[in-house]
Amino acid sequence: MKYQNILNALPYAAPFLFVDSLSHVDDTSVKGSFTFKESLPFYQGHFKNFPITPGVILTECCAQIGLICMGLGALNKSNTLSIDSTVNIAMSSSNMEFYHPVYPNETVNVISEKIYFRFHKLKCKVQMFNSKGVLVCKGTIAGMMKNIDNG
Amino acid sequence: MEEERYKKLKEIIGIYLPEDVKLDAITAESHFINELNINSANLVDIVLDVEDAFDIMLENDDMDQMETVKDALQIIDKKLAEK
Numbered sequence A: 001m002k003y004q005n006i007l008n009a010l011p012y013a014a015p016f017l018f019v020d021s022l023s024h025v026d027d028t029s030v031k032g033s034f035t036f037k038e039s040l041p042f043y044q045g046h047f048k049n050f051p052i053t054p055g056v057i058l059t060e061c062c063a064q065i066g067l068i069c070m071g072l073g074a075l076n077k078s079n080t081l082s083i084d085s086t087v088n089i090a091m092s093s094s095n096m097e098f099y100h101p102v103y104p105n106e107t108v109n110v111i112s113e114k115i116y117f118r119f120h121k122l123k124c125k126v127q128m129f130n131s132k133g134v135l136v137c138k139g140t141i142a143g144m145m146k147n148i149d150n151g
Numbered sequence B: 001m002e003e004e005r006y007k008k009l010k011e012i013i014g015i016y017l018p019e020d021v022k023l024d025a026i027t028a029e030s031h032f033i034n035e036l037n038i039n040s041a042n043l044v045d046i047v048l049d050v051e052d053a054f055d056i057m058l059e060n061d062d063m064d065q066m067e068t069v070k071d072a073l074q075i076i077d078k079k080l081a082e083k
Helices: A004-009 A055-077 B002-016 B040-054 B060-065 B069-082
Strands: A021-025 A029-035 A087-098 A107-118 A121-130 A135-147
Touching: A004 A021, A004 A055, A021 A055, A029 A055, A055 A087, A055 A107, A055 A121, A055 A135, A087 B040, A107 B040, A121 B040, A135 B040, B002 B040, B002 B069, B040 B060, B040 B069, B060 B069
Parallel strands: none
Antiparallel strands: A021 A029, A029 A107, A087 A135, A107 A121, A121 A135
16 A cells, blocks of 8 residues: 555554545645444444534644644665654644535545644644545644654 | 833733732743733733833743843843944
8 A cells, every 4th residue: 555654654553543444645735545344442432423524623634634743754765764764643733614514424525735844843724524525624733753862 | 111111011911910910010020921920822922012112032942041131131131232
């Protein structure tokens, strides 16, 4: 699969991994997708008898694809990322707007554009679309990313 | 001149102060993270605003040394002198 090195470096695992594949990663933009399988545990409670993907999970999906994958790509490019690197990651802010619900078993596509990546802070503009190309949510997300192997 | 730089810096810091810290809590000795309760991400925003306000560029090393308001003023002075 494309960008397997970035996928391998993601510090998440099921049920909190929200990246299936990446179709494009460079210094300034990322495209990736994820399918919200109906077996995901939060559907049991959000909502009672009416499963719908929580906005906070859509935000997380945007952050994992749009922010973390871009950051890992950038760290990897400067050859500071090895298979046993530890990258410190923390989301620092998010400002999202939601337009359309995402139901179980839907696939979403996330696109992200860099606003800046300076002093270990990466800030991106993100958009999520459903499989029909309808805008699900958009916003800006920022986080701190530091490869601690390199100080 | 010094006074003017300090005032300009204080105005920038004020934008990023959390609700539980008052503007008059800022002194030259204030530690950004420990005393002013500014997180590392907002500290980056302060640096980016400082760059725009003073028309200077900071490097990662400058950022690492910037722990207090006084540190920031010294870095600003140094960068302006190099211009």
